[in-house]
Amino acid sequence: MDKLLKLLEDDATLTAEQLSVMLDKEVGEIKNIIEKYEKDGVVLGYKAIVDWDKTDREYVSALIEVKVMPQRDRGFDKIAEKIYNYPEVQSLYLMSGGFDLALIIEGKTMKEVAYFVAQKLATIEYVTATATHFVLRKYKDKGVIYGPAHIDERGNI
């Protein structure tokens, strides 16, 4: 059922009824499959993609490169867990290349982000270096282009 997953990935608001028609399956069956995906952790959640720049909310985000010393037996997992448990951490990846972990963090102000790095992240044992890159503008995220809402400009021909 890769098709179902692809459809949901593109538009999580599709109802079981709509999906059942699109995939030519019973509504009940679709509901069961989705439930199973959720139970098995294949589908982990559903979220809206928000362009906060269009709102009044104060918002900054940053990408932080982190170098760490891997732990015996635990590799990077333990340290990763320590980091991702902070709610301000939006994403965390183990990377190849010049540093080990990349995390994306959100905060209200640059100061708040800087505080997180200095007080929380850098002080974690085994973290040896960090480099913070503030996001100046988001052009595209999760396949969605940020900009003015799409207007259907097609004329009636």
Add this chain to the structure above:
Amino acid sequence: MINYEKMLSKTVCDLKPSGIRRFFDMLADMKDVISLTIGEPDFITPWHIREAAIESLEKGKTYYTSNSGTVDLRNEISSYMKRKFQLDYNPKNEVIVTVGGSEAIDIAMRAILEPGDEVILPCPSFVCYEPIATMLGAKVININTKAENKFKLTPEELKAAITPKTKLLVLPFPNNPTGAILTREELEGIADVLRGTNIAILSDEIYAELTYGRKHVSIAQIDGMQERTIIASGFSKAYAMTGWRMGYICAPEILARQMLKIHQFAIMCAPTVSQFAAVEALRNGDEDVEIMRAEYNRRRVFLLEGFKKIGIDCFEAEGAFYLYPNIGKFGLTSEEFASRLLHEYNCAIVPGTAFGECGEGYARISYAYSMKHLTLALEKIEAFVKTLRK
């Protein structure tokens, strides 16, 4: 005082404006209408295709091309016809790049028809064939395709319409507005009628890439038909390239040569920038077509199911991006139905009569819209139909 009546061509003045136009004019002044009327893809031309065009501009390729189109593009069209339909067309003299499928249709009809000739046209169909024939002084013999035949042209109907004056058969399948297609077997039946006659075929295959469940077959693939067939096609629908105005003709050299003269004098050549885009589309666009087709199909199935639930009979269209539901049972004419749906529920559909009298009792629904949009439209149609049942 100038006498404009004397100045203007009577034939042109007498042409009826397109029926679809009238409805669209009504739409123009209304706000927040949920429309299902548009006959072009809602997708944007894939980026790699747009990029190829931009690159050609950056490199200053802004000259005329040869009349029949760039060698690259004609080669690509030729190999596409071979790859998809096992048809051989010599890129040197059997392929002409045109300004959209529309020009292809125009030059094909102009190369064939003379005053007094008869042209057979299945109805309903796209609105351009009849006025072009009329301007050429030819007479259009309509064959009204029927719901019980899945809006296909049958060999019997064709046979009955042929007279000694018949010069051309227009074969507009996959069909706009019905979404009907013709299978290989059905095309063979039609070929049987035409074999041994001197009748040419204009096969409008602009929707060839948009069929669901089975692949498009061209009449030119049927034994003995290629020699009398002019294929008019283009990039608008398959690659979401309507605004580029890119179409083409594939026809035997002896026919193509005459069409090229008209194209040469009237058009010179199709837009160069668009030709560069078209080459990229044919070379690397198969996957884009696949994705768009899958999306159209989902919407098609979704709407068919939706109509079934609402209780509107709808023929199961297998091609293009239109459905052609039967709204006759609600006791309104197509125009009344569409007009009331528009004014009372802010939802626009095209009345079947926009495609000629044979469209009475039907409406054309385009599903070149997002699922969200379609869902909203269905709700409106359902609410409207409920009031009609009371």
